[in-house]
Amino acid sequence: MFEAIAFYLFAFLTISMFYIAVTTSQALYALSALAAGMIFISAFFFILGADFLGAVQIVVYSGAVMALYAFGMMFFDTTREIKEKQGNKAIVLGLSILSAILVGAIVAAPIVGNNIEALYPMVEGAGNTQEVGMVLFTKYLVPFEVAAVMLLVAMIAGIVLAGKKMDLSLTLMSEAEILMMKEEDKNKKALS
Amino acid sequence: MEIGLNHYLVLSTILFAIGLVGVMRRKNLLMLFFATEILLNSVNISFAAISHYYGDLTGQMFAFFVIAIAASEVAVGLGLLIVWHKKHNNIDLDSMSTMRG
Numbered sequence: 585m586f587e588a589i590a591f592y593l594f595a596f597l598t599i600s601m602f603y604i605a606v607t608t609s610q611a612l613y614a615l616s617a618l619a620a621g622m623i624f625i626s627a628f629f630f631i632l633g634a635d636f637l638g639a640v641q642i643v644v645y646s647g648a649v650m651a652l653y654a655f656g657m658m659f660f661d662t663t664r665e666i667k668e669k670q671g672n673k674a675i676v677l678g679l680s681i682l683s684a685i686l687v688g689a690i691v692a693a694p695i696v697g698n699n700i701e702a703l704y705p706m707v708e709g710a711g712n713t714q715e716v717g718m719v720l721f722t723k724y725l726v727p728f729e730v731a732a733v734m735l736l737v738a739m740i741a742g743i744v745l746a747g748k749k750m751d752l753s754l755t756l757m758s759e760a761e762i763l764m765m766k767e768e769d770k771n772k773k774a775l776s
Numbered sequence: 777m778e779i780g781l782n783h784y785l786v787l788s789t790i791l792f793a794i795g796l797v798g799v800m801r802r803k804n805l806l807m808l809f810f811a812t813e814i815l816l817n818s819v820n821i822s823f824a825a826i827s828h829y830y831g832d833l834t835g836q837m838f839a840f841f842v843i844a845i846a847a848s849e850v851a852v853g854l855g856l857l858i859v860w861h862k863k864h865n866n867i868d869l870d871s872m873s874t875m876r877g
Contacts, residue, residue, distance in 0.1 A: 588777045595787050602791055602814050606798035611806060618810050625817050628784070632828040634836050641820075644843050649813070649850050653806070656854040660806060660861055675800055683793045690785045690822075704833045719833045720840070727837075731844040738848030745855030748862075 590631055598624045611657060619650045635712040784825030791818035805857055805867040809850070816846045 601621035605614045622645040629638035704719050720728055757765075795818060798811030820839045827835025861867050 585777075588779050591779045591783060598787075599790055599794070602794045605810055605814065606794055606802075611804070614807060614810055618813065621814070622817065625821060628787075628821055629824050632784075632824045634824045634827065634839075637820075637824055637836050637839055640840065640843060644847055645813075645817075649847060652850055652854060653809070656858065657806065659858050660867060679796060679800055683789075683796065686792065687786070687789050690789050691782060693785065706831050706833065715833060716836060716840075719837060724837050727841060731841055735844060735848050738851040742851035742855040745852070746858045748859070 587631060590627070594624050594627045594631075597621075598628075611660075615650070615653055615657065618653075619646055622646050622650070633712060636716045781825055781829040785822055788818045788822035788825070791821065794818075803869050805860075805869055808869065809853055809857075812849070813846065816842055 598621050601617045601624060604617040605621060608614050608617065623642060626638040626641040629635075629641060704723060706715060710718070792815060795811050795814035798814060799808060802808045802811060820842055823835040823839040823842070825835075827833060827839075857867055860872075864871060
């Protein structure tokens with residue numbers, strides 16, 4: 585009973601938050617709605633008994649990803665209203681057909697998968713975090729290490745891409761220095 | 777009333793459709809990234825639900841790797857976006873059609 589109430593409440597909240605994130609024309613509203621939706625999604629993980637996944641969802645999405653987006657938005661002009669594409673009839677039709685096929689396939693999927701046996705069944709008498717550790721560090725050790733290397737590569741790529749000219753500060757430079765820097769940039773662009 | 781696997785799958789489909797609509801109709805690249813996050817999250821819900829109802833931990837493992845990929849995608853994508861914004865002073869999708877055939 586309580587599971588049903590919690591499911592419907594959080595389903596309504598998540599859908600409305602993501603709907604706002606997709607339709608609003610203010611970047612700041614979209615960011616806040618997305619962060620709220622991420623936290624509500626972690627509630628489903630807690631209902632489903634995947635405690636560790638829910639905690640990771642809150643830490644990674646609401647903590648890291650949203651902070652990164654908020655940091656990135658400082659670079660862009662977010663006060664400006666976001667322009668939308670003109671509605672294309674063919675795309676809308678194609679998308680609705682695709683969504684309908686998706687709904688049909690997803691509802692039919694458990695019928696096909698009736699005789700599936702668990703490959704790594706849940707361990708009796710162990711908490712979710714313990715189970716996750718037991719499977720992650722035995723069967724999925726290589727993907728885990730590869731994911732770690734991928735995150736390292738992404739971190740270095742982010743630093744290299746976004747960190748250009750970070751050692752210069754426009755507020756600490758005099759007007760003449762800024763003008764000189766702009767001239768240099770123009771010359772560089774003209775050459776290349 | 778019992779909440780079954782189908783409930784979670786339908787919810788995941790609805791969220792995926794919302795994300796798909798966002799990907800198709802947004803012009804601003806930052807908003808496009810937000811819609812991508814919605815797509816990845818809706819898939820995570822169905823992974824966790826299947827993992828719970830079949831008593832198998834593989835679904836949760838896949839959800840972890842999806843989260844890791846989403847985090848690195850954001851790091852690299854935002855870096856590229858900042859470079860583009862410094863060069864052209866806008867992040868509209870229509871301004872990136874230089875490779876159109």
